Amino acid sequence: MVKIKKSKSKRIEKASESYHKKTSEALGISGFTIGIVGIIYTILVGFFNLPLFIVGFIFSVIQQKRNKTKLGLAGLIINIIGIILSVVLLIVFLKYIIPLMGQFQQTTSFPVN
Numbered sequence: 001m002v003k004i005k006k007s008k009s010k011r012i013e014k015a016s017e018s019y020h021k022k023t024s025e026a027l028g029i030s031g032f033t034i035g036i037v038g039i040i041y042t043i044l045v046g047f048f049n050l051p052l053f054i055v056g057f058i059f060s061v062i063q064q065k066r067n068k069t070k071l072g073l074a075g076l077i078i079n080i081i082g083i084i085l086s087v088v089l090l091i092v093f094l095k096y097i098i099p100l101m102g103q104f105q106q107t108t109s110f111p112v113n
Contacts, residue, residue, distance in 0.1 A: 028072030031060030035078030042082060046089055053082040 034056030041049045057079040063072035 024067045025069050027059045028063035028069040028075055031056045031063060031075030031079065032071045034059065035075050035082055038082045039078065042085055050086040053079045053086060057083065
């Protein structure tokens with residue numbers, strides 16, 4: 001009876017280790033995925049995704065502090081690139097596009113009779 005309990009406890013420990021290994025990489029996978037989605041969104045839409053990169057960055061940092069993984073590191077790098085890209089696009093938009101829109105609006109005003 002003692003051997004049966006030991007073998008069951010070993011199986012339970014192995015299952016527990018397997019579960020913790022899968023869940024310990026979840027934040028790294030999430031950070032990486034959010035970074036990829038953010039890059040695609042940046043290409044399609046522009047700079048409105050800065051919060052997305054910040055969340056991905058936080059997930060990746062937490063993952064790297066808990067358990068260093070390759071996807072956590074890749075997510076960290078992708079999210080840093082995404083944050084820089086978003087800030088650059090935001091500056092370009094604020095500096096060049098908005099004044100250009102104002103000039104266009106002034107030149108295309110229709111006279112009221």
